[in-house]
Amino acid sequence: MSKKHPIISVTGSSGAGTSTIRHTFEQIFRREKVIPATIQGDAFHRYNRQQMQSELKKRAKAGDDTFSHFSFDANNLPRLEQLFKTYGKSGIGQTREYVHDASEAERYGVDPGHFTTWRDFEPNTDLLFYEGLHGAVVNKTVNIARHADLKIGIVPVINLEWIQKIHRDKASRGYSTEAVTDVILRRMHAYVHCIIPQFAETNINFQRVPVVDTSNPLVARWIPTPDESLVVIRFKDPRGIDFSYLTNMIDGSWMSRANSIVIPGGKLDLAMQLIFTPMIERLVIQSRHI
DSSP: OOSSSOEEEEEOOTTSOHHHHHHHHHHHHHHHTOOEEEEEGGGGBSSOHHHHHHHHHHHHHTTOOOOSTTSGGGBOHHHHHHHHHHHHHHSOOEEOOBOOSHHHHHHHTSOTTOBOOOEEOOSSOSEEEEEESOTTOBSSSOBOGGGOSEEEEEOOOHHHHHHHHHHHHHHHHOOOHHHHHHHHHHHHHHIIIIIGGGGGTOSEEEEEEESSOOSOTTSOSSOOOGGGEEEEEEESSOTTOOHHHHHHHSTTOEEEETTEEEEEGGGHHHHHHHHHHHHHHHHHHHHHHO
16 A cells, blocks of 8 residues: 555456446546556456467366466466555556457557557556456465555446346457356356455445346346446445435435445446545545645
């Protein structure tokens, strides 16, 4: 953690909705005139697409059918931790982009499935904003969580997460339902051992719960809309959180536990604006004062 160069880490698995949350933060940064250095977890994958396919075959031949991008050793987590540490001390660092599809290839000038070159952050940023799979990892090798000032978990219930992933990968990446299902099954071991433990490290978790039938996510024709969902917001440390203010400002919300508030799904952006704007203001004011 660093008071001079704060770090915000948004963590969730593929299909959880972290990209949507990133857009809300971008709105807050723009309105509050905060200049972020932004990184995505994909930048720290250890392999490009072709190398990953080769590694998957190698692992499968050796009897390991659980290796995936969720796995710790599929990513350069020591480099990610070092980046957090370096930024916290000096406000500098490097990132790159992983190119997923043709539209990104046109934007970055790199073929799909490959990385751009590493580049330095712009100077004089106010904070570091991370969005990806491993922003709160604590294991025998790294402790990334200790370097982040604000850690946020995005955790929809599992069937909803699968529906979102299936629809996204079919629509934007051209995968079949069967191919996406195979990926989900292969990732399950790492999801349990690498992703879930991070949500005990996060300061705030957002869990979206649909109120329509999602019992068979493999054949769901639509992703449940925000108005067909509730969101449970859990604070690891509720001290200093004005729950009365939040429930008064967010119509239809209520407290389910001493550290949790439930809101209508359509109010998620409003809730995030109310919760995170003062937190970001405090981080930035403290940083600029130092």
